[in-house]
Amino acid sequence: MKIAAIIPVKTFSLAKTRLDLSSHQKEEICKIMLEEILHTLSISPQIDKTIIVTKESKAIELAKKYNAIIISDNEEKSVNNAVALADKYLLENKFDASIVFPQDIPFIKTQDIDFMLNYKIPPNFAIVVPSRRFDGTNALVRMPIDLMTTHYDEDSYKIHMKTAKEVTRNVALIFVKRIMLDVDNMEDLKFLLEQNEKPEISKKIKGVLDLK
Numbered sequence: 001m002k003i004a005a006i007i008p009v010k011t012f013s014l015a016k017t018r019l020d021l022s023s024h025q026k027e028e029i030c031k032i033m034l035e036e037i038l039h040t041l042s043i044s045p046q047i048d049k050t051i052i053v054t055k056e057s058k059a060i061e062l063a064k065k066y067n068a069i070i071i072s073d074n075e076e077k078s079v080n081n082a083v084a085l086a087d088k089y090l091l092e093n094k095f096d097a098s099i100v101f102p103q104d105i106p107f108i109k110t111q112d113i114d115f116m117l118n119y120k121i122p123p124n125f126a127i128v129v130p131s132r133r134f135d136g137t138n139a140l141v142r143m144p145i146d147l148m149t150t151h152y153d154e155d156s157y158k159i160h161m162k163t164a165k166e167v168t169r170n171v172a173l174i175f176v177k178r179i180m181l182d183v184d185n186m187e188d189l190k191f192l193l194e195q196n197e198k199p200e201i202s203k204k205i206k207g208v209l210d211l212k
Contacts, residue, residue, distance in 0.1 A: 001096045001143075002048045003117075005041045008082035008152075009034060009054035009103045011075060016104075018185040021209070028208045031058055033183065036106040036201050038066040044110040046117055047099075051089060053082040059103075079152040090145045097143035100150065105138055107178040107197040116141065116179070119172045126164035127172045130157040132180045132188070139179050 012027040019026050041050045050068040052059060055075060063070045071089060073082045083100055090098055099116075101108070116139060119127060126148065127141035137156040142148060148167050151159040164171040178197055183189050189205075196202050 002094065003046055003097045003099065004086075004090050004095045005047050005050045006083055006086040006090075006098050006100045007034070007037065007050065007052050007103055008073070008079045008086075008100075009052055009056055009059040011054075011056045012058060014075075016183065019183070019189065020186050025208050027058070029183075029189075029205055030103065031062070032201065032204050032208070033106040034059055034103050035062050035065075036198070037101060037103065037108060038062055038068060040108050040110060041101075041113075042066045042068075044113050046110075046113050048095070051086040053086050080150045083150045083152070087145050095145060097141060098145050100137075100140040100142075101179075102136075102138055102182055104183045105179055105181060106201050107181050107192065107195065109178055109197075112176045112178050116174055116176055119174060124168040125170035125172070126160075126168060127174055128157060128160050128164065129174050129176050129179045131182050132191075136182065138182055139176070 012030040013023055015030050016026045041047050051071060052063040052068050053071045053073045055073055060070055071085050073085060116127060124147060125143050128137055129139035131138050134157055135155055137160050140160055148163050151163060161173060181192050181195060183192055193202050193205060
């Protein structure tokens with residue numbers, strides 16, 4: 001089975017507006033987080049290809065470094081539109097399933113992906129991993145690719161669960177701590193650093209924040 005990861009990436013300078021940091025700090029943290037996710041996906045035996053949907057030049061550079069597919073996105077439309085662009089590519093290239101990840105879950109590990117996919121129930125299935133606050137979706141698995149449309153930026157976790165149950169009985173809600181750790185505001189960032197799941201990444205972020 002061919003599985004792809006999809007990461008919609010917002011322009012770094014426009015992302016993380018709720019972080020009380022300078023533009024340079026926010027951009028550097030976005031870059032650190034995205035690179036770590038790309039690295040993890042690149043070494044996961046479960047992921048055959050990673051798709052980046054973006055117009056951010058630094059994200060494109062990172063995507064090339066990790067041999068990811070780059071799909072241009074003008075960001076005038078929603079995250080859902082970005083996912084739809086990736087879906088089109090994956091369907092045309094005969095992929096069987098996809099996992100949509102956000103750009104801000106740097107503590108994800110390959111064993112988290114293994115754990116999540118152990119729950120799959122072919123032929124039609126959906127898996128949802130919510131955010132720590134249960135207001136967003138930090139991983140969405142769909143098999144087949146076009147099983148359901150996505151509903152990001154709309155209290156997406158609940159809507160994704162509801163939408164999935166309308167099209168298949170095979171729906172799993174899974175809690176994976178490291179995937180649930182995203183960064184929307186300073187409280188999230190502080191909580192992430194307190195977990196210290198990846199000390200080397202925490203050290204890089206603290207370096208940007210000028211923390212010791």
